[in-house]
Amino acid sequence: MQNLKALSYKLRRDVVEMIMAGKAGHIGGDMSVMETMVSLYFHAMNISPENRNDPNRDMFVLSKGHCVEALYAVLAEKGFFPIEQVIKEYSQFGSKFIGHPNNKLPGIEMNSGSLGHGLPVAVGMALAQKMDGRPSRTYVVMGDGELAEGSVWEGAMSATQYALDNLCAVVDRNRLQISGTTEEVMHQDSVEARFKAFGWNVLSVDGNDIDAMNAAFDEARTVKGKPTLIVANTVKGKGSPVMENKAGWHHHVPTAEEYEQIMKDLEAHEKEVL
Amino acid sequence: MNKITNRQIACEVLSEHARVDRDVVVLCSDSRGSASLAPFAKEFPAQFVEVGIAEQDLVGIAAGLAKCGKKPYAASPASFVSTRSYEQAKVDCAYSNTNVKLIGISGGVSYGALGMSHHSAQDIAAMSAIPNMRVYLPSDRFQTRCLFEALLKDESPAYIRLGRNAVEDVYAEGNCPFEMDKATTVCEGSDALIVACGEMVKPAADAAALLKTQGISATVLDMYCVKPLDAAGLLNAAKGVKLVVTVEEHSPFGGLGSMVSQVIGANDPKKVLNLALPDAPVITGTSKEVFAHYGLDAEGIAKTVRENL
Ligand SMILES: Cc1ncc(C[n+]2csc(CCOP(=O)(O)OP(=O)(O)O)c2C)c(N)n1
Ligand SMILES: [Mg+2]
Numbered sequence: 001m002q003n004l005k006a007l008s009y010k011l012r013r014d015v016v017e018m019i020m021a022g023k024a025g026h027i028g029g030d031m032s033v034m035e036t037m038v039s040l041y042f043h044a045m046n047i048s049p050e051n052r053n054d055p056n057r058d059m060f061v062l063s064k065g066h067c068v069e070a071l072y073a074v075l076a077e078k079g080f081f082p083i084e085q086v087i088k089e090y091s092q093f094g095s096k097f098i099g100h101p102n103n104k105l106p107g108i109e110m111n112s113g114s115l116g117h118g119l120p121v122a123v124g125m126a127l128a129q130k131m132d133g134r135p136s137r138t139y140v141v142m143g144d145g146e147l148a149e150g151s152v153w154e155g156a157m158s159a160t161q162y163a164l165d166n167l168c169a170v171v172d173r174n175r176l177q178i179s180g181t182t183e184e185v186m187h188q189d190s191v192e193a194r195f196k197a198f199g200w201n202v203l204s205v206d207g208n209d210i211d212a213m214n215a216a217f218d219e220a221r222t223v224k225g226k227p228t229l230i231v232a233n234t235v236k237g238k239g240s241p242v243m244e245n246k247a248g249w250h251h252h253v254p255t256a257e258e259y260e261q262i263m264k265d266l267e268a269h270e271k272e273v274l
Numbered sequence: 275m276n277k278i279t280n281r282q283i284a285c286e287v288l289s290e291h292a293r294v295d296r297d298v299v300v301l302c303s304d305s306r307g308s309a310s311l312a313p314f315a316k317e318f319p320a321q322f323v324e325v326g327i328a329e330q331d332l333v334g335i336a337a338g339l340a341k342c343g344k345k346p347y348a349a350s351p352a353s354f355v356s357t358r359s360y361e362q363a364k365v366d367c368a369y370s371n372t373n374v375k376l377i378g379i380s381g382g383v384s385y386g387a388l389g390m391s392h393h394s395a396q397d398i399a400a401m402s403a404i405p406n407m408r409v410y411l412p413s414d415r416f417q418t419r420c421l422f423e424a425l426l427k428d429e430s431p432a433y434i435r436l437g438r439n440a441v442e443d444v445y446a447e448g449n450c451p452f453e454m455d456k457a458t459t460v461c462e463g464s465d466a467l468i469v470a471c472g473e474m475v476k477p478a479a480d481a482a483a484l485l486k487t488q489g490i491s492a493t494v495l496d497m498y499c500v501k502p503l504d505a506a507g508l509l510n511a512a513k514g515v516k517l518v519v520t521v522e523e524h525s526p527f528g529g530l531g532s533m534v535s536q537v538i539g540a541n542d543p544k545k546v547l548n549l550a551l552p553d554a555p556v557i558t559g560t561s562k563e564v565f566a567h568y569g570l571d572a573e574g575i576a577k578t579v580r581e582n583l
Contacts, residue, residue: 093559098558099389100388114354145326146327
């Protein structure tokens with residue numbers, strides 16, 4: 001079995017390379033969401049380059065589309081495209097690897113970038129899967145700052161109205177957005193209580209613990225009659241003290257010095273869990 | 275090379291007024307950094323409203339504040355504030371006639387490689403189609419100052435698009451001719467008329483300079499007031515020229531080009547060419563690369579004029 005803990009740190013390094021080469025990217029949220037992405041693509045979801053057009057594949061929407069670099073890293077690792085190509089082309093003139101998900105690329109279902117769109121779209125996907133009696137599931141990942149968008153709550157309502165137990169949403173609860181903490185900018189406590197009040201099954205776990213994420217996705221699959229929300233409690237910038245828990249690192253591009261330190265820290269983490 | 279962005283100037287002017295007028299209020303949707311309004315938020319915590327990532331809420335709250343006598347300036351990326359909160363702009367600002375100023379920051383293709391979700395190539399068309407909504411795209415920092423000074427004096431809704439990057443000066447310190455809702459003549463010529471707005475005015479002026487060295491003289495009109503369009507100024511400038519070229523960082527539909535074509539077509543029919551972004555997601559690149567790719571830089575504009583005279 002693949003060591004997904006180590007993989008999460010290796011893919012973080014791929015993300016950092018991408019951001020350094022493209023001189024752009026949302027590093028903080030990429031780092032916090034990595035275990036969620038690895039758990040989805042290497043544990044929970046039935047998706048691969050081979051079945052990417054199979055109507056029975058699982059569907060995924062990255063609603064916090066600014067963290068596309070993390071998505072590129074897992075998709076490359078899955079074999080959708082070579083990581084070298086992503087690092088070379090990301091954000092460059094004429095590139096298909098832009099700063100938000102784009103479904104001209106293999107493995108990407110929906111375009112995103114404007115926050116608050118993913119959950120309603122995922123509700124539509126899960127509803128279609130139900131209508132067609134498919135065995136497949138739909139997954140969507142949102143940011144915690146993103147939850148301020150009213151459309152999220154419209155989607156949350158419709159998901160329980162249609163009893164979409166094939167829908168699993170994740171909130172990357174890193175407690176930061178661009179302008180500061182979520183509590184300062186627009187309070188979110190308690191995300192758990194809010195979604196419960198909307199009729200969802202809610203799990204709250206350590207979102208940077210791959211085992212906890214795997215277990216949460218497994219449990220979500222067993223819950224019938226309602227959708228599941230996984231509150232992934234994470235650290236923004238996870239992997240190096242240089243960037244951890246700092247609002248300023250939402251889309252900061254590391255300096256050469258910061259880059260050296262971050263790569264050292266990520267390698268150390270990787271070795272530790274190998 | 276100017277390093278001061280138009281959004282920094284907007285923050286400066288709003289701060290100057292906020293110091294003496296407690297009704298001047300700024301609203302942001304997790305956008306104070308991108309709007310360059312962090313200094314305002316810091317200096318005037320009691321006149322600053324943060325709504326989080328919720329653009330509909332942003333514009334609705336601004337309308338409510340305006341109804342009760344405040345002078346709200348709601349600033350959020352142009353892509354989101356012009357379309358996510360479109361209905362709030364239409365109903366709560368324009369239709370109810372509340373004194374809300376919507377500031378669309380990082381307009382056009384400012385966000386470059388972030389892609390179409392972050393580009394606002396529809397904002398002029400969308401906002402102009404709303405009765406009682408005015409649309410302004412200032413060209414440089416000096417004009418931005420004049421425009422905000424004028425807006426602070428009036429009491430009806432408006433949408434102002436500002437770019438992300440610093441733009442080279444079109445005018446000069448202490449010499450920025452400005453009359454509200456009247457286009458500004460940047461330079462005068464007799465062969466062609468180039469009408470531009472926002473960040474396209476500088477390349478249009480550079481194109482005219484380039485054309486001059488090639489024996490072609492062109493007038494450049496800075497139509498910062500896209501709505502209400504200065505039709506009289508436009509017709510006056512178009513008198514006698516053989517060709518009118520419009521330049522805008524916008525979709526080819528429903529923007530400056532469409533409006534100029536309507537006025538010229540109805541009053542002084544002649545060839546009008548619209549230079550704009552394509553009706554497609556734009557190529558990945560910085561705004562500079564994107565402009566060059568679609569002929570929206572000085573060389574491209576000059577070429578269009580030269581080849582169509
Ligand atoms: C509708 C919309 N408004 C504003 C933005 C600009 N924006 C991009 S990322 C971001 C902050 C996101 O914070 P959060 O959802 O907490 O994501 P994370 O912390 O995981 O990066 C904002 C405001 C956007 N992309 N879409
Ligand atoms: Mg967050």
